[in-house]
Amino acid sequence: MAKSDVKVLGAWPSPFVMRARIALKIKSVEYEYLEENLGSKSELLLKSNPVHKKIPVLIHNDKPVCESLIIVEYVDEAWSSSGPSIIPSDPYDRAVARFWAAYVDEKLFPALKSIGSGDGAEAKKAAIEQLIEGLVLLEDAFVKCSKGKPFFGGSQIGFLDIAFGCYLGWVRVTEKMNEVKLLDEVKTPGLFKWAERFCADAAVKDVMPETDKLAEFAKVLAKLRASGKWN
Amino acid sequence: MAEEVKLLKTWSSPFGLRAFWILKLKGVQFDFIDEDLSNKSPLLLQSNPVYKKVPVLIHNGKPISESLVILEYVDETWKQNPLLPEDPYERARARFWAKFGDDKVLASIWNAFIKQGKEQEEAIGLAIETLKFLEEELKGKRFFGGEKIGLPDLALGWLANLIGVFEEVIGVKLIEKERFPLLSAWMQEFAEAPVIKESWPPHEKLVTKFRAMREPYVAAAAQPK
Numbered sequence: 001m002a003k004s005d006v007k008v009l010g011a012w013p014s015p016f017v018m019r020a021r022i023a024l025k026i027k028s029v030e031y032e033y034l035e036e037n038l039g040s041k042s043e044l045l046l047k048s049n050p051v052h053k054k055i056p057v058l059i060h061n062d063k064p065v066c067e068s069l070i071i072v073e074y075v076d077e078a079w080s081s082s083g084p085s086i087i088p089s090d091p092y093d094r095a096v097a098r099f100w101a102a103y104v105d106e107k108l109f110p111a112l113k114s115i116g117s118g119d120g121a122e123a124k125k126a127a128i129e130q131l132i133e134g135l136v137l138l139e140d141a142f143v144k145c146s147k148g149k150p151f152f153g154g155s156q157i158g159f160l161d162i163a164f165g166c167y168l169g170w171v172r173v174t175e176k177m178n179e180v181k182l183l184d185e186v187k188t189p190g191l192f193k194w195a196e197r198f199c200a201d202a203a204v205k206d207v208m209p210e211t212d213k214l215a216e217f218a219k220v221l222a223k224l225r226a227s228g229k230w231n
Numbered sequence: 232m233a234e235e236v237k238l239l240k241t242w243s244s245p246f247g248l249r250a251f252w253i254l255k256l257k258g259v260q261f262d263f264i265d266e267d268l269s270n271k272s273p274l275l276l277q278s279n280p281v282y283k284k285v286p287v288l289i290h291n292g293k294p295i296s297e298s299l300v301i302l303e304y305v306d307e308t309w310k311q312n313p314l315l316p317e318d319p320y321e322r323a324r325a326r327f328w329a330k331f332g333d334d335k336v337l338a339s340i341w342n343a344f345i346k347q348g349k350e351q352e353e354a355i356g357l358a359i360e361t362l363k364f365l366e367e368e369l370k371g372k373r374f375f376g377g378e379k380i381g382l383p384d385l386a387l388g389w390l391a392n393l394i395g396v397f398e399e400v401i402g403v404k405l406i407e408k409e410r411f412p413l414l415s416a417w418m419q420e421f422a423e424a425p426v427i428k429e430s431w432p433p434h435e436k437l438v439t440k441f442r443a444m445r446e447p448y449v450a451a452a453a454q455p456k
Binding site: 051060063065066067070071073074077078091092094095098099102103137 | 299
């Protein structure tokens with residue numbers, strides 16, 4: 001299959017784009033990566049995702065797939081005979097993985113974003129507490145899902161590892177820029193070690209942005225938001 | 232082993248109704264409990280400690296929460312009458328529209344329902360823009376799932392009766408037949424489909440409930456600023 005049969009429209013700081021790229025790496029799929037300039041979206045992006053106009057978009061044989069977790073499941077199914085399975089095989093384990101993936105998107109990520117949003121000390125403290133509470137829940141989920149193995153998915157990275165792990169770059173940036181410890185060796189020892197293993201994994205390390213580069217980007221983004229030039 | 236399937240829902244929740252539909256459509260034997268959300272049962276609190284919400288499906292003692300997660304679990308566990316197609320691309324599309332329904336359609340319609348005055352006009356405008364995507368998606372199709380009811384139909388099914396309830400309470404038509412011929416036809420066909428048609432909560436009771444839910448928003452908007 002030619003590389004150009006598979007394209008990913010993305011942006012390097014986006015945790016959602018990372019999800020798509022990790023999945024493709026796990027399945028050893030070659031693809032063309034197109035970096036979008038989000039200030040000026042490409043014709044291809046607007047045509048491929050007319051509903052949301054957002055990245056990531058996976059284009060496979062000219063057919064677009066949108067929404068990061070939907071892309072991960074698609075990659076798992078479309079290349080099911082290549083590489084390990086991403087989604088758990090047991091329906092109940094799948095339901096658990098999907099539940100926590102939805103939790104991470106609906107609860108954790110908004111809390112993470114509001115830590116750095118500059119709404120005042122009280123709001124920041126509340127957001128930090130909310131995030132840490134969420135991480136404690138995920139610690140428990142990790143113990144249950146991993147069953148003593150290195151990842152939520154077992155001996156290899158799986159669906160929930162990808163869904164949650166893609167945020168680690170932003171967790172580290174938030175810790176650094178706000179001088180706060182979020183992933184704590186004492187409170188969440190399992191997750192703390194899992195985070196190191198995840199970031200070092202072959203399927204992840206080439207697509208995980210460097211913390212310093214991401215921190216610089218976060219500063220630029222904060223300035224743009226403050227000046228009203230970015231929504 | 233005897234299969235034990237229990238569904239925790241409420242009489243009115245559209246999310247609980249989805250889970251009810253898929254179990255019925257698959258012919259699964261199950262019990263259900265209509266919770267009183269002002270007095271949640273110990274079973275609910277224990278089965279969904281993270282959100283404490285309905286619906287929860289309990290299969291042989293193991294709880295599953297979040298309605299779209301429940302739909303996929305049921306589809307994978309009871310293989311008869313599949314609600315998702317076989318082809319990966321079509322499956323991705325089905326999931327996309329189910330998610331769009333919850334993330335965008337529901338939110339925009341709810342806003343149109345609770346907002347007042349100029350804000351409501353804008354919210355209605357936004358809801359109509361969102362609904363246009365659904366109208367477009369139905370071109371050449373009887374259901375979102377194609378020839379028969381699929382996952383996105385169950386996810387969007389609440390439109391078929393709740394839109395009428397909302398329209399009655401706010402006195403504004405949101406889905407006009409002239410503007411949304413395909414969506415209107417789909418709503419009717421879905422509402423009258425076997426299994427679905429026997430399940431709708433009583434209309435008047437829904438109107439009373441949602442009118443009461445809207446009251447605080449009306450009162451707040453009437454406050455002098």
